[in-house]
Amino acid sequence: xxxxxxxxxxxxxxxxxxxxxxxxxxxxxxxxxxxxxxxxxxxxxxxxxxxxxxxxxxxxxxxxxxxxxxxxxxxxxxxxxxxxxxxxxxxxxxxxxxxxxxxxxxxxxxxxxxxxxxxxxxxxxxxxxxxxxxxxxxxxxxxxxxxxxxxxxxxxxxxxxxxxxxxxxxxxxxxxxxxxxxxxxxxxxxxxxxxxxxxxxxxxxxxxxxxxxxxxxxxxxxxxxxxxxxxxxxxxxxxxxxxxxxxxxxxxxxxxxxxxxxxxxxxxxxxxxxxxxxxxxxxxxxxxxxxxxxxxxxxxxxxxxxxxxxxxxxxxxxxxxxxxxxxxxxxxxxxxxxxxxxxxxxxxxxxxxxxxxxxxxxxxxxxxxxxxxxxxxxxxxxxxxxxxxxxxxxxxxxxxx
Ligand code: AMP
Numbered sequence: 001x002x003x004x005x006x007x008x009x010x011x012x013x014x015x016x017x018x019x020x021x022x023x024x025x026x027x028x029x030x031x032x033x034x035x036x037x038x039x040x041x042x043x044x045x046x047x048x049x050x051x052x053x054x055x056x057x058x059x060x061x062x063x064x065x066x067x068x069x070x071x072x073x074x075x076x077x078x079x080x081x082x083x084x085x086x087x088x089x090x091x092x093x094x095x096x097x098x099x100x101x102x103x104x105x106x107x108x109x110x111x112x113x114x115x116x117x118x119x120x121x122x123x124x125x126x127x128x129x130x131x132x133x134x135x136x137x138x139x140x141x142x143x144x145x146x147x148x149x150x151x152x153x154x155x156x157x158x159x160x161x162x163x164x165x166x167x168x169x170x171x172x173x174x175x176x177x178x179x180x181x182x183x184x185x186x187x188x189x190x191x192x193x194x195x196x197x198x199x200x201x202x203x204x205x206x207x208x209x210x211x212x213x214x215x216x217x218x219x220x221x222x223x224x225x226x227x228x229x230x231x232x233x234x235x236x237x238x239x240x241x242x243x244x245x246x247x248x249x250x251x252x253x254x255x256x257x258x259x260x261x262x263x264x265x266x267x268x269x270x271x272x273x274x275x276x277x278x279x280x281x282x283x284x285x286x287x288x289x290x291x292x293x294x295x296x297x298x299x300x301x302x303x304x305x306x307x308x309x310x311x312x313x314x315x316x317x318x319x320x321x322x323x324x325x326x327x328x329x330x331x332x333x334x335x336x337x338x339x340x341x342x343x344x345x346x347x348x349x350x351x352x353x354x355x356x357x358x359x360x361x362x363x364x365x366x367x368x369x370x371x372x373x374x375x376x377x378x379x380x381x382x383x384x385x386x387x388x389x390x391x392x393x394x395x396x397x398x399x400x401x
Contacts, residue, residue: 001176002167002394004042004141009051013102015137016042016169017154017390019144019374020057020075028074033082035146036075038374040082042143042169043110047085052105054137055079056093056154057144058117066118076112087112093119094132102136122153129153134161143169145176148390149378159393166394171374176391178371179382182350187312188214193304193335195220196318196355199243204384205317205353206250211385215260215311217304219296219320219331223264223284226251232285235269237293262307266297268321268328275325295321296331308338317353317380323362332359340368353380 018039023031030036043053062070073089080087086109090098093113105111113136116122121129130153134140140162142148147155159166168176182190192213194202199222209216218226221238228234229244230251254261267284269291270277281297282288296304300320308314316339320331336359343349351360352373360366373379382388 001173003173004045004167004169007139007167009046009049009139011107012046012049012051012139013054013105013137014046014051014139014141015054015056015133015158016046016141017144017147017158018042018055018057018169019146019171020055020072021059021146022075024069024074028069030075030078033078035374036078036082038171039143039169042141042171043083045170046141047083047108047110050107051139052107052109052111054102054105054111054113056113056116056133058122058147059115060117062115062117066115070115070117072112072115079110079112083110085110090114094129094136098136116152116154123150125151125153125157127153127157130157131161134158138165140166141169142166142390142394143171144390145172145373145375145378147378148172148175148375148388149381149386151389156389156393163397168394172390174371175373175375175379178350178373179379181348182313182315183212183383186212187348189311190313190315191215191217191308191311193217193219193308193314193316193339194318195222195320195332197221197238198240199225199247200240202318203243203246203250205380207253208383208385209315210250210253210257210259213259213315215262215307216254217262217307219264219300219304219335220318221293222318223296224293226263227284230285233287233289234284234293235287235289235291237267237269237287260307262303264296264300264320265303266299267293268295268297268330270294270328273322275327277327279327293321294325295323295328301331301334304335305338308335309342311342312347314339314342314347314349315383316349316351316356317383319355319359323355323359329362332356333363336360336363336365340365343369352376353383
């Protein structure tokens, strides 16, 4: 895996695909700049080598052409503060002005390009658009793991114009190394915890993890589809009836492979989807009509805790309940605590792919686990066993057109 540590960037104009898709408030102030801060070491390495950086990113989901609320100009000042150097801004990511700003860029300086998604060609992976971007630089670095599962112009197609002159930035390299640690060579026992609302979103990941994990723990809303498929009464809990046969297949596959598939035995149930609902506890196969399971119950917590704490490697994707409501956060919090505890005892833990990362921050445990991925959908697809276009584009030498 080639990273920026394998190159010297003196006199190179390095096009870096970054993820500066930061949240902006109503006054265009950045409410969380962690994605920007994460990329600073990559930028600094290139500037310190005596090169310059041309940064490209998307921001939000602009529908049609340009829109000021999605302009990356709002982040220029913050970028100057974080990098302590000259930052130029190209109000169009391609075209004559961008070309001339790039030509005049001095070593040690940064050029930030306007939002790539102002062009529909970006998400379409348009080759001519990718070439126009490529013309701005002499070297390509991908440091945007969050979009690595997309074959967009700036994340994948562009790489074919930089054979021998392309690599991963530190953010990408770190994400890949941590995911590989779990997928390729996990210390055993390896427990994968999968939760969240919908089983349909997680079927592929469960199937793929069955090839690797010793134990798979299933929690959250998706567990009720399993419970109903096995003949249980689940009241008005979340359920995807059309997926019930697939859940039974998963149970059979796990048995055949000798993988322990742990489902929650009980739930905290509620008479409405609200924090002030009337609640009680019951087993997952006898949830009364008019009640829904919104969190795993004490028996499930005890069983999951025991299993997690006996593991050497833990992958966690998806909450155990509606953790956004304080009355239904306990299951997710207990799992988070167990994951932190096993890490403190020397195990390896990787958290990511959406809401479990949010949960680990909510409970203040982010620095007590081994790695919290920034990847969302990209991490999920990686664990589904898919080849990510953003990774493949760097690893493969490709024909130019
Ligand atoms: P996902 O994006 O699929 O990982 O799902 C995360 C969402 O699932 C969170 O917003 C949780 O509130 C929700 N969730 C987890 N457990 C349940 C449940 N038992 N009932 C309804 N929603 C749930």
